[in-house]
Amino acid sequence: MKAGSTIAKLVPVRRTLPQKIFFTIVALTTLTLYYSGYRPVDFMKKSRLSFHKRPETSHLDCGRILRGDMAYIASVATHRPVLRSSEQISSCEEIRSRVVGSAPMKTLAFGVAYARIVYRDYEFLEDELRSSYHSQNYFCYSIDRKANKNFHSRIEKLASCLPNVLITADEYDVDGAGHNMNHAHYACMRLLVRKPGWGYVVLLQICFKFLVRERAK
Structure with a gap:
């Protein structure tokens, strides 16, 4: 080794299983969006969509995550915000502002x-509704009998605000x-078959299933 030279020793970073899963999901999502021709900035400019960030995540730069900024992703992974579930029932004006927007x-x-089929996690359901919402689409919820009173009230309020x-009654x-x-899906289909203009029906279970395509696709 020449005098004055240094050798940097590379130390492998050990990550926990949740961190590995998180990084894998982010990497796969980024690659999928990239190769499908999706560009977050262009899409936002064209659609003029606006997203309502929760107070707990208002400081996060989603663009850096979607662009694959691994240093930033690592920082977020080690300082994850804790989401606090709210049981407050919003007004129709607030719901329409979040779900429909002005675009x-x-x-x-x-x-x-x-x-x-639903029974909990209203905020997730509203976010999923927003991502798929279009005035030509229809959304039917079959509430599981074990859902609590507050969840019932919030879903009923949602239905009263959006035509x-x-x-389902049952x-x-x-x-x-x-x-x-x-039975739960069939109860929804009995309601949906009376509504005009839709060509396909998507059956979603209780677990956290969501669509990765924009509403037009």
């Missing part, structure tokens, strides 16, 4: 109907083994 919507060749959100005890799942 114009292109006319679709046909709408899509969604039938989802294309429906709730409720069933649904579990992870699939008991009564067909």
Whole structure:
């Protein structure tokens, strides 16, 4: 070794299993969006969409995460914000502002109907509704019988504020083994079949399933 030279020793970074899973999901999502031709900045400019950040995550730069800034992602992973669930029932004006927004919507060749079994995590459901919302689409919720009173009230409020959100009158005890799942979906389909303009129906279960395509696709 020449005098005055130094050798930097590379030390492998050990990560926990949750961190590895987090990085894997982010990497796969980034690659999928990149190779599908999705560009977050261009999409935002074209659609003029606005997103309501929660107070706990208002400081996060989502663009850096979507662009694959691994140093920033590592910082976020080690200082993850804790989301506090709220049980407050919003007004119709607040709900429409979050879900519908002010951006114009292109006319679709046909709408899509969604039938989802729900029993908790209202805020996730509203976010998912916002990502798929279009005035030509229909969204039916079949509330699991074990859902608590506050959840019932929030879903009922949502349906009262948006004309294309429906709730089934019948409720069933649904579990992870699939008991009564067909009955719950069928109850939604009985309501949806009366609504015009949609071409396909998407059946969604209790677990956290969400769509990765924008509403027009």
